[in-house]
Amino acid sequence: MSPDRVISVDGRRARRDQNRERVVDALLDLYREGNLQPSVAAVAERSGVSHRSVFRYFEDLDELYRVAIERQYDAVSNLMRLSRIGEGPLDDRIDRIVENRLTLYDAVAPVARVGRMRAPIEPVLEEHIRDMSVRGLQQIRTHFAPEFAAVPTGTAGAIAEAVAALLSLEMVEFLRRIRGLGREETATVIGTTLGGLLPLERKAH
Amino acid sequence: MSPDRVISVDGRRARRDQNRERVVDALLDLYREGNLQPSVAAVAERSGVSHRSVFRYFEDLDELYRVAIERQYDAVSNLMRLSRIGEGPLDDRIDRIVENRLTLYDAVAPVARVGRMRAPIEPVLEEHIRDMSVRGLQQIRTHFAPEFAAVPTGTAGAIAEAVAALLSLEMVEFLRRIRGLGREETATVIGTTLGGLLPLERKAH
Numbered sequence: 001m002s003p004d005r006v007i008s009v010d011g012r013r014a015r016r017d018q019n020r021e022r023v024v025d026a027l028l029d030l031y032r033e034g035n036l037q038p039s040v041a042a043v044a045e046r047s048g049v050s051h052r053s054v055f056r057y058f059e060d061l062d063e064l065y066r067v068a069i070e071r072q073y074d075a076v077s078n079l080m081r082l083s084r085i086g087e088g089p090l091d092d093r094i095d096r097i098v099e100n101r102l103t104l105y106d107a108v109a110p111v112a113r114v115g116r117m118r119a120p121i122e123p124v125l126e127e128h129i130r131d132m133s134v135r136g137l138q139q140i141r142t143h144f145a146p147e148f149a150a151v152p153t154g155t156a157g158a159i160a161e162a163v164a165a166l167l168s169l170e171m172v173e174f175l176r177r178i179r180g181l182g183r184e185e186t187a188t189v190i191g192t193t194l195g196g197l198l199p200l201e202r203k204a205h
Numbered sequence: 206m207s208p209d210r211v212i213s214v215d216g217r218r219a220r221r222d223q224n225r226e227r228v229v230d231a232l233l234d235l236y237r238e239g240n241l242q243p244s245v246a247a248v249a250e251r252s253g254v255s256h257r258s259v260f261r262y263f264e265d266l267d268e269l270y271r272v273a274i275e276r277q278y279d280a281v282s283n284l285m286r287l288s289r290i291g292e293g294p295l296d297d298r299i300d301r302i303v304e305n306r307l308t309l310y311d312a313v314a315p316v317a318r319v320g321r322m323r324a325p326i327e328p329v330l331e332e333h334i335r336d337m338s339v340r341g342l343q344q345i346r347t348h349f350a351p352e353f354a355a356v357p358t359g360t361a362g363a364i365a366e367a368v369a370a371l372l373s374l375e376m377v378e379f380l381r382r383i384r385g386l387g388r389e390e391t392a393t394v395i396g397t398t399l400g401g402l403l404p405l406e407r408k409a410h
Contacts, residue, residue, distance in 0.1 A: 117322045137384075162397070174370055174376075178375070192363040193367035196364065197401050
């Protein structure tokens with residue numbers, strides 16, 4: 001293969017990747033604007049890629065949806081990271097993780113909603129949501145390790161599950177969207193509950 | 206109008222109502238069996254009503270879905286009722302409401318899942334889910350009134366929201382389906398958390 005031919009193949013691949021990205025970005029933008037079931041025409045128009053090309057870059061609509069929501073889950077993974085995990089007094093740790101989750105929710109809610117809508121019929125999405133819940137639980141166990149160390153393993157395990165559930169995007173979605181609470185109220189509900197629940201050492205004595 | 210004619214009109218209306226019921230039952234049965242997006246042909250076959258008749262009984266598929274899920278929410282409302290609400294010692298009240306919610310979940314989960322999938326694009330469904338959450342909160346406030354009376358209104362309000370959220374179908378769905386916990390484990394997680402959270406009087410002193 002001549003060098004020219006290699007460049008041309010690489011160039012074509014790069015353009016293809018770039019156009020796939022643009023289509024995915026366009027779909028995520030439409031979701032974020034509240035259009036949960038955009039037409040292919042709308043995605044094509046927003047991305048500047050022709051309707052026909054959308055189907056050259058993606059085998060079918062399901063592939064496009066999957067790639068978009070997987071990209072979203074990567075973003076969630078990154079935004080979930082806590083600095084100084086497990087460090088500092090309990091109240092401060094509670095405040096930081098509640099703040100982290102509300103910020104995460106604001107960043108991803110509309111797309112997460114689409115993910116949850118489609119999860120029951122798309123096993124790969126349900127798998128992502130499960131992975132995220134496992135990561136959430138591990139993070140809780142690390143962040144509140146001193147508290148869990150003070151009580152029997154079974155109790156610690158059950159309370160860790162509950163704390164992870166209270167801090168899940170599903171819970172924030174429930175409080176914000178179903179209960180209609182604002183960001184501050186939601187922070188108060190979750191923070192007050194964790195503050196009532198987590199001083200486990202006191203209760204163990 | 207002759208008596209005969211009256212009987213005939215009533216008879217036709219009765220048959221129509223009966224067939225509508227059969228179509229709705231068929232759809233709910235298919236949901237319960239895990240078929241979350243049944244075809245009209247599948248619904249028609251299950252109900253014994255012809256494909257064409259489905260659209261004589263329902264303006265469009267959205268009307269059918271709506272009627273089916275509204276029927277489901279009525280069932281949820283009934284199953285949510287607690288006998289001896291607010292009576293007895295705290296531990297007993299916790300056990301009874303946790304048991305109520307897990308039984309409710311077992312009865313309605315697959316159809317509730319369809320309802321949640323469609324809620325973001327069907328305002329009437331989102332309204333039902335919100336109504337249910339308001340009823341859940343009112344029930345919690347009554348069932349745990351002695352505990353909430355022991356703390357300042359703001360704290361009581363925040364903890365009531367959290368308790369209602371912990372006892373919501375959304376939470377049970379998170380623990381059972383996303384976290385993969387069994388019924389007993391789920392009861393332990395919710396029960397242990399409520400037992401750690403609700404002895405508010407002790408904390409207020």
